[in-house]
Amino acid sequence: MAEDKVTLVTGDEQKIVTTRDAIMMSGNIKSLMEIASPEEELQVSDYHSVDIKEIVAWCEYHSQLKDKKVTDADVKKWDDELIARITADNDQHLRLIVACDKLMIPDLCKLLIRALVAKLHGKTAEQI
Secondary structure, three states, rough: OHHEEEEEOOOOEEEEEEEEHHHOHHHHHHHHHHHHHOOEEEOOOOOOOOHHHHHHHHHHHHHHHHHHOHHHHHHHHHHHHHHHHHHOOOHHHHHHHHHHHHOOOOOHHHHHHHHHHHHHOOOOOOOO
């Protein structure tokens, strides 16, 4: 159904289509959807498509978990792979922390912050 899909328009004018269930994981977008018409494209113009695609991937995966029999180990493995890909680029990692905070996706934000803390652990100010 078309109404089960949501289109996000990013700052670089890319359109990213995702499911309503997935994007409802964002408290900020959930609030926007309450006032927007069902077919309206939602503007996420503060964010680049590269970052929104990673956020959407996480939201899509986690929104489907309730319908699937997936072990905690499988979820951790999936999350670890996503975090490893994201954290390879320090700039993207920091952008995603800010985006998740602003979009109100606390579980993803916690994962990203933990990864940042792990990167910085044991380093001096000069090494950072």
